[in-house]
Amino acid sequence: MKGNNYMAMNQEDITQYKSLYLQTSWGYLNMLRKNVAFLLKGTQVENALDSAHLAAHSLKSQSILMGYNQIGKISEEMEKIFNETKENKTMLKESTLRIILSGLKKVQISLAQISENGGEVDMIEEINKLGELIKN
């Protein structure tokens, strides 16, 4: 991905830790989906924001280390949005949450493919849309 110079683990470590990565990543994905649903309903907003921020942060960090840079990048954009909302720098609109859900769907597909020894799907559209929201 353009602009990234992430240094991932070596192949031996990736193979050894892939199962644990998938296990924890599914957990973070589910945590994100659940809390985005709360945010869409407008319920438990403060807790939901904290949990979504933590999940996006963790998914980003471990995906980058494993070399799954699309998941890492989209999680990073989500983390920024949740963080800016927490700090009252931005309002979380329904349209933003819908883009996040669309991105999470692609993360889900990617994790399923990775578990079958495939790769990530292209998420550049959602990554760019979320990135534009941060800039604006």
Add this chain to the structure above:
Amino acid sequence: MRILLVEDDKFFREFYAQKLREKGIEVFQAENGEIGLKAVQDSVPDVILLDIIMPVKDGFEVLEALSQNEQTKKIPVLVFSTLGQEKDIEKAMSLGARGYVNKSFFDFETLFKRIMELSQK
């Protein structure tokens, strides 16, 4: 050499603990700041590797608690950071952290060297 690794993410905890053990380092793990502070009371480590964003008690709260206790304020702490945490690192350093490593950029030799330097000071 004894290291306390305080990190909520199981993936990072297990990966880094294993790498450190391969270097002959004794590693204790804590999954949040509260458990980490209890572990420090039970057995003082040579170095603490501390994540910042954690549930229950975050890394900033741990740094504050460590600095307020005579027995723990000199334990060197390396912050376990990741991309986009420049402000967090700055805050952690102001609270007494002695350095930071980016946990998403795997450079174990640099991490090991920093740990050895801190443990000998």
